[in-house]
Amino acid sequence: xxxxxxxxxxxxxxxxxxxxxxxxxxxxxxxxxxxxxxxxxxxxxxxxxxxxxxxxxxxxxxxxxxxxxxxxxxxxxxxxxxxxxxxxxxxxxxxxxxxxxxxxxxxxxxxxxxxxxxxxxxxxxxxxxxxxxxxxxxxxxxxxxxxxxxxxxxxxxxxxxxxxxxxxxxxxxxxxxxxxxxxxx
Amino acid sequence: xxxxxxxxxxxxxxxxxxxxxxxxxxxxxxxxxxxxxxxxxxxxxxxxxxxxxxxxxxxxxxxxxxxxxxxxxxxxxxxxxxxxxxxxxxxxxxxxxxxxxxxxxxxxxxxxxxxxxxxxxxxxxxxxxxxxxxxxxxxxxx
Numbered sequence: 001x002x003x004x005x006x007x008x009x010x011x012x013x014x015x016x017x018x019x020x021x022x023x024x025x026x027x028x029x030x031x032x033x034x035x036x037x038x039x040x041x042x043x044x045x046x047x048x049x050x051x052x053x054x055x056x057x058x059x060x061x062x063x064x065x066x067x068x069x070x071x072x073x074x075x076x077x078x079x080x081x082x083x084x085x086x087x088x089x090x091x092x093x094x095x096x097x098x099x100x101x102x103x104x105x106x107x108x109x110x111x112x113x114x115x116x117x118x119x120x121x122x123x124x125x126x127x128x129x130x131x132x133x134x135x136x137x138x139x140x141x142x143x144x145x146x147x148x149x150x151x152x153x154x155x156x157x158x159x160x161x162x163x164x165x166x167x168x169x170x171x172x173x174x175x176x177x178x179x180x181x182x183x184x185x
Numbered sequence: 186x187x188x189x190x191x192x193x194x195x196x197x198x199x200x201x202x203x204x205x206x207x208x209x210x211x212x213x214x215x216x217x218x219x220x221x222x223x224x225x226x227x228x229x230x231x232x233x234x235x236x237x238x239x240x241x242x243x244x245x246x247x248x249x250x251x252x253x254x255x256x257x258x259x260x261x262x263x264x265x266x267x268x269x270x271x272x273x274x275x276x277x278x279x280x281x282x283x284x285x286x287x288x289x290x291x292x293x294x295x296x297x298x299x300x301x302x303x304x305x306x307x308x309x310x311x312x313x314x315x316x317x318x319x320x321x322x323x324x325x326x327x
């Protein structure tokens with residue numbers, strides 16, 4: 001497995017398109033999230049030229065997982081769509097905080113064990129470590145993420161320094177919450 | 186939790202404070218005086234793939250979520266699994282608590298994540314969570 005990270009123009013070939021189709025397969029088809037889609041691809045208003053992506057790939061090139069990083073100094077998912085998950089705190093807007101979203105690690109070839117509907121824990125942990133490493137290199141001290149409970153459970157089991165930003169909220173029948181992840185342990 | 190603490194001889198606990206880092210800071214005394222209500226419980230998904238003929242599910246496990254109705258809201262969740270003994274099945278907590286709580290001492294100094302987690306485990310034991318999970322799962326899945 002290898003993990004590549006960067007903005008979309010730094011990726012070779014059609015990797016960005018593959019990621020959008022992979023996100024559609026995971027979030028829309030498998031998890032049933034009601035997201036904006038087009039021609040079998042899932043992209044939203046936060047997929048911009050400055051958006052950072054992390055992509056885990058198998059040796060044969062198939063996508064095993066992905067994640068998205070956004071600085072909170074520009075519009076981001078939690079700040080624009082789910083500010084109510086912050087328990088009454090104002091939404092972060094500073095260079096020290098980045099947002100992690102669209103996090104998944106599902107191997108559709110079925111060679112990885114599922115973890116709480118999110119996917120392979122080995123791939124997931126690798127992606128999380130790379131996300132923290134990338135954000136820390138941009139001088140971020142913390143990540144904020146909105147995620148299903150399964151991601152938070154994985155964070156704790158894997159020993160990441162994370163805590164909740166507020167109570168879970170039921171969205172489309174499933175509990176979601178905002179979670180802080182420290183980039184410096 | 187509120188029925189577990191005798192507050193007659195104690196001064197009133199300081200109000201919980203929502204900090205910029207997302208933690209609600211409060212003393213253990215204040216936590217034990219705060220009622221928590223059951224929000225949600227769920228069962229873990231089985232690993233993908235068909236079971237061999239004649240095989241059964243070996244482990245039943247899941248998670249549970251509790252919240253306060255106070256402001257700022259407290260949130261507390263943990264994993265559980267169902268154990269089987271000769272006296273019958275029973276639930277055990279199988280993870281450290283996940284929360285937005287940072288416990289502080291009387292001088293409002295952080296106890297830190299590790300000590301907070303240990304004390305939250307004690308606080309969880311004061312909740313009637315096993316019956317709540319049992320009822321919730323029976324309602325949703327049976």
